[in-house]
Amino acid sequence: MRGVKLPIGPQHPALKEPENFTITLDGERVVDVDIRIGYTHRGIEKLMESRTYTQNLYLVERICGICSYAHVVNFTQNVEEVLGIQIPKRAEYIRTLFLELERLHSHFLWLVWQVMRSDLIHYLCIRGRTEKSSKISLK
């Protein structure tokens, strides 16, 4: 069974996004893999060229569904550095707070994926994640 090519994707239940892996097998050993991505390439860089900084905030938030805050802070810090903007202490605190909450949130999701097989832990993690998210409010 040398050189058997096993295609996975672009649509497959185990994949979170459409992508295609053509795996070359030698017996049970994986000897090569050909990756094809780009099925959902959105051209964010190109879209950002024709928008203002403020409009881009909303675009950048949508790069990733579960980690919207990290991307937008990254973009904002870049713009601030380019334009030489100093932000107030209060804004720095709010940013740090939300970045840390997002970190917790992401780790919870990672944990959920790791324990998919164990229903109880899975639901405990999802519950913790949802409760945490619903309690965030900034007055």
Next chain:
Amino acid sequence: MTTTEELILQVLQGLPVQVKRDRRIFISVPRNDLIKTVNILSNELNVQHLSTITARDAGSELEILYHFLLNGVVVTIRTTCPKDDPTIDTIVNIFPGAVLYERELNDILGIVPKGHPDLRRLVLPDDWVGGNPLRKDWKPPQESEE
């Protein structure tokens, strides 16, 4: 300054090095010296991680940036190539992980990595004929009238 940064600056002595801020070191080299510089990072500093390759259209020329990571310090090699001869030596032989990044450069900016083993499209559709979208002079392909 950490010991890693001091070590990097010591090894890179003589090269045009810029320290922009903490844990961020830039080296600007002409494209002919690219392989030599990457080899220095790989052999003398034992850098094993290529974070990514980015590039941009800088008006008269194309600028390519190779970002390497060593103990939390990002070392960026900055090089340029003219627009009428957008070729660059491939670093795949030194960092095999660069295969996909260099394919993307070729795909969206039209930079040709010389010696690359497999220059297929990466992110654009296979039947794309509209040129290299991240070039500043790029115009969207006109939709044909039925």
